[in-house]
Amino acid sequence: MLRALDIRDMLLIDRLELDFQPGLNVLTGETGAGKSILLDSLGFVLGWRGRADLVRQGAERGEVTAVFDLASGHPGRAVLDEAGIEIEDELVLRRVNAQDGRKTAWINDRRVSGDVLRRLSDTLVELHGQHDDRGLLDPKGHRALLDAYADRPDLLETTRAAWRARADIARQLAAARERLDALRAEEDFLRHAVEEFDKLSPEAGEDATLDARRRQMQAGQRIGDDITRALQALGGDGAEGPMIDAQRWLEAAAPQADGALDAPLESLARALDALAEAEQGVSEALDTLEFDPRELEAVEERLFAIRGLARKHNVLPDALPELGDTLRERLSALDGGADDITDLEKELAEADAAYDAAATALSQARQAAAAALDGAMAAELAPLKMERAQFETRFSDATPGPLGRDAVEFTVATNPGAPAGPLGKIASGGELSRFLLALKVCLTGTDSGLTLIFDEIDRGVGGATADAVGRRLAALASGGQVLVVTHSPQVAALGRHHWRVAKDVADGITTSRVVPLDTGDRVDEIARMLAGDSITEAARDAARALLAAS
Numbered sequence: 187m188l189r190a191l192d193i194r195d196m197l198l199i200d201r202l203e204l205d206f207q208p209g210l211n212v213l214t215g216e217t218g219a220g221k222s223i224l225l226d227s228l229g230f231v232l233g234w235r236g237r238a239d240l241v242r243q244g245a246e247r248g249e250v251t252a253v254f255d256l257a258s259g260h261p262g263r264a265v266l267d268e269a270g271i272e273i274e275d276e277l278v279l280r281r282v283n284a285q286d287g288r289k290t291a292w293i294n295d296r297r298v299s300g301d302v303l304r305r306l307s308d309t310l311v312e313l314h315g316q317h318d319d320r321g322l323l324d325p326k327g328h329r330a331l332l333d334a335y336a337d338r339p340d341l342l343e344t345t346r347a348a349w350r351a352r353a354d355i356a357r358q359l360a361a362a363r364e365r366l367d368a369l370r371a372e373e374d375f376l377r378h379a380v381e382e383f384d385k386l387s388p389e390a391g392e393d394a395t396l397d398a399r400r401r402q403m404q405a406g407q408r409i410g411d412d413i414t415r416a417l418q419a420l421g422g423d424g425a426e427g428p429m430i431d432a433q434r435w436l437e438a439a440a441p442q443a444d445g446a447l448d449a450p451l452e453s454l455a456r457a458l459d460a461l462a463e464a465e466q467g468v469s470e471a472l473d474t475l476e477f478d479p480r481e482l483e484a485v486e487e488r489l490f491a492i493r494g495l496a497r498k499h500n501v502l503p504d505a506l507p508e509l510g511d512t513l514r515e516r517l518s519a520l521d522g523g524a525d526d527i528t529d530l531e532k533e534l535a536e537a538d539a540a541y542d543a544a545a546t547a548l549s550q551a552r553q554a555a556a557a558a559l560d561g562a563m564a565a566e567l568a569p570l571k572m573e574r575a576q577f578e579t580r581f582s583d584a585t586p587g588p589l590g591r592d593a594v595e596f597t598v599a600t601n602p603g604a605p606a607g608p609l610g611k612i613a614s615g616g617e618l619s620r621f622l623l624a625l626k627v628c629l630t631g632t633d634s635g636l637t638l639i640f641d642e643i644d645r646g647v648g649g650a651t652a653d654a655v656g657r658r659l660a661a662l663a664s665g666g667q668v669l670v671v672t673h674s675p676q677v678a679a680l681g682r683h684h685w686r687v688a689k690d691v692a693d694g695i696t697t698s699r700v701v702p703l704d705t706g707d708r709v710d711e712i713a714r715m716l717a718g719d720s721i722t723e724a725a726r727d728a729a730r731a732l733l734a735a736s
Contacts, residue, residue, distance in 0.1 A: 187667045188311065188637045190253040195245035196230070196283075197223045198689070198698040210663035212670050212681030213700070214711055219687045220698025221671045225313070225641060228252065231281045232311055233291065233303030240283050248283045254310055260635040262309035266293070269302050277310075279303070313639045314622055322596075322622050323609050329552075329594040332579060335629055336555030341548045342589065348544040349588040352537035359530040366527065369520040376517045379499075383510035388492050393503035396489040403482045413472050420465040429458055545590045552592055553581070559628060566624035570658065571651040572617065575600050577624075596625065619643040623655060627662050637667045644674040656680035660736075675715040679732035684708050708733065 193202040198220050215221055230240055231250035241248040254277040256262055266273060271293055281291040281303070291303045314322065322331070333342060369376070418424055433454050440447040496503040519526075556579035563577035576599045584593035599606040600617055609621055623643055630638075644655045656677035662668055663682075672678055684703040689696060703711055709729045710721060717725035 187255045187635070188252060188669070189255050190251075191228060191231075192249075192251040193224075193227045194249045195242040196227045196240050196248040196250060197242060198696055199223060199227065200242060200697050202698075202700055204685070204700055206667070206669070207683045208663075208667050209682035210660050210668050210670065210680060211683045211685070212672055212678045213685045213687055214672060214678050214715060215687030216689075217673075219689045220700075221687045222641075223698055224687065224700065225639065225671065228311070228639075229313070230283065231279050231291075232307035233281070233300050234307065241285050246285055249280065251278065251280045253278050254637075257635055260309065262306055262635070265302070265306045265309060269293075269298060269306075271296055271298075279306075309635070311637045311639060313641065314626060314643060322625055325595045325608065328579075328596050329589065329592060331596075331629055332552055332555055332559065332594050333589075335559055336551050338548070338551045338555075341544070341551050345541070345544040345548045345590050346588045348537070348541040349586075352534070352541045355530060355534045355537050359527065359534055362527050362530055365519065366524070369516060373520060376513060376520060379513050380510075380517050382495065383506070383513060386491055386495060388495065388503070388506040388510070390504055390507050393489065393492055393496075396485050396492070400482065400485050400489060403485070413468060416468055420461060420468060426458070426461055426465070429454065429461065433458065541586070545586065548590045549581075549592050552590075552594065556581070556594075562628045563624055566627050566658070567620070569654045570620040570624060571647075571654060572600075572620055572624075574602055575617070575621075576602070576606065577621070578606055580606075617646075619645060620647065620651070620655060623658055623662075627658050630662055630666075635666075637669065638662065639669045639671075641671045642673065643670070644672055644677050648674065649676075652676040653680075656736075673715065675712045675729065675732060678708075678712055678715060679729070680736045684711070686711050705733075 187208060188206050190206065191202075191204045193199045193204075195201075202224075213221055213224065226240065227250050230248075231252045254262075256273065256275060256277045262277070263273075266277075273294055278294050279291070280295075281289060283289050289300070291298050291300060293303070293306070420426060422430075433451070436447050436451055436454065440451060492503050492506065496506055499506070499509055501509055560577055560579055567573060567575050567577065578597050578599070580595050580597050582593040582595075584591055596609055597606040598609055598612050598617075598621055600612060604612075606612070609618065619642075623640070626638065640659065644652055647655060652674040653676040656674065657680060659668055659670055659677065660680045670677060670681070678684060684707075685700050686703055686707070687698060687700050689698050691697075701707075709726055712729035712732060713721045713725035716728050
């Protein structure tokens with residue numbers, strides 16, 4: 187609920203403080219007194235896009251502050267939570283317009299963007315008037331209004347979920363087809379490459395192993411002859427034979443040498459042991475270096491094949507096994523791609539059926555709600571002296587989506603037999619006002635905490651019709667808050683709270699002011715609305731009668 191509005195230096199207003207109340211609040215005044223300025227200022231603090239030249243002439247800046255009461259379950263709290271703004275029960279909006287056009291906004295003293303302000307304002311205030319192309323007259327919003335009236339969020343959520351599931355499978359199917367087409371474009375390459383990899387079967391680390399073995403065999407070719415000659419020099423035909431002869435001769439002479447040969451014999455024995463150890467080591471080295479020339483040829487051939495395959499695919503040799511697995515997977519995907527697509531097509535058909543069932547159920551609920559709304563509108567139009575008019579909710583096919591496949595538009599026919607058409611094109615000014623009011627009365631049960639503003643919605647009607655309009659507005663305000671800018675005395679008399687907007691001129695400067703009216707003042711104001719500038723006692727009596735009847 188809008189509780190207070192403080193306006194400073196906006197257009198013709200220098201300083202204005204208003205305290206609003208629950209129920210029906212009416213604002214009256216002569217044409218040009220500044221009622222539209224009041225709404226422009228409220229729209230400014232709510233972030234609505236409007237006229238740019240709002241700052242009062244001679245002022246450095248204009249400022250508007252609006253105070254709202256927010257119930258615990260008010261939808262505006264979700265917007266505030268998303269923006270990270272904590273509040274209790276009081277919401278304070280403040281917006282400043284500098285002379286150079288710059289605009290700055292705050293919510294409870296926290297600076298916010300215009301986007302946050304507008305999203306919040308959509309949960310706070312709703313404006314209706316003869317040029318209401320932003321609200322009830324906009325066919326783009328009619329489906330949402332009907333859904334709110336139907337009050338079947340379960341069907342909406344089921345349809346959204348079915349659409350999301352269907353869309354997800356459709357994306358998977360499109361991606362699978364795209365992948366398969368890409369794989370088919372390189373099928374010849376894949377089959378040839380996989381055949382090469384399967385034939386060669388390279389292993390991780392194999393390049394280094396083969397290279398080491400190749401170097402070893404090449405080295406064996408170069409040093410093998412020298413090692414063989416060395417082994418021969420160490421063996422029995424070389425150093426070993428003479429040393430054994432020397433040992434045998436010394437051993438024969440040792441008994442007559444009185445121990446003089448013992449030490450030489452021990453040294454010779456150690457030398458023979460070391461020689462035998464050296465001979466064994468050289469023999470083992472020679473055995474290691476021995477190879478089949480055909481083995482070197484085979485090692486070189488495989489090493490060159492592995493390195494050639496690596497160069498062909500522009501990878502390191504050790505990356506070949508992983509690349510081979512990747513190519514095999516792609517070929518497997520190619521061979522199994524048709525089956526995958528068949529499975530996805532089956533899933534998509536099942537998802538289509540689920541979405542069709544959900545959308546059909548939602549359409550049926552909408553059709554039922556439309557029939558109920560059309561009946562409710564007929565009941566509302568009769569008291570507004572439009573019993574011959576017909577309101578009809580029309581359906582057409584829309585592109586399927588998360589909200590179903592229905593396009594919804596509210597249409598009217600003002601007279602029996604006349605063609606039905608869009609609200610804003612068929613109804614005249616007075617008729618349109620009453621249609622909008624009746625529609626809002628029917629839909630008001632779907633609102634939560636909104637302050638409703640009707641800007642001269644009673645224009646073009648009078649007498650009993652104006653009284654009926656006022657009573658519908660009063661009924662609409664009984665459970666919340668309605669602000670009405672009106673020129674109708676019948677509507678003004680039904681307000682619980684009444685303000686008069688007037689224009690003053692002092693020292694050549696024009697300003698607007700808004701004055702709350704007590705009972706006596708209300709009599710005079712309603713009498714003015716009935717009689718014009720010259721208020722007669724008869725007009726006052728008529729005003730008192732209207733107030734008494736309210």
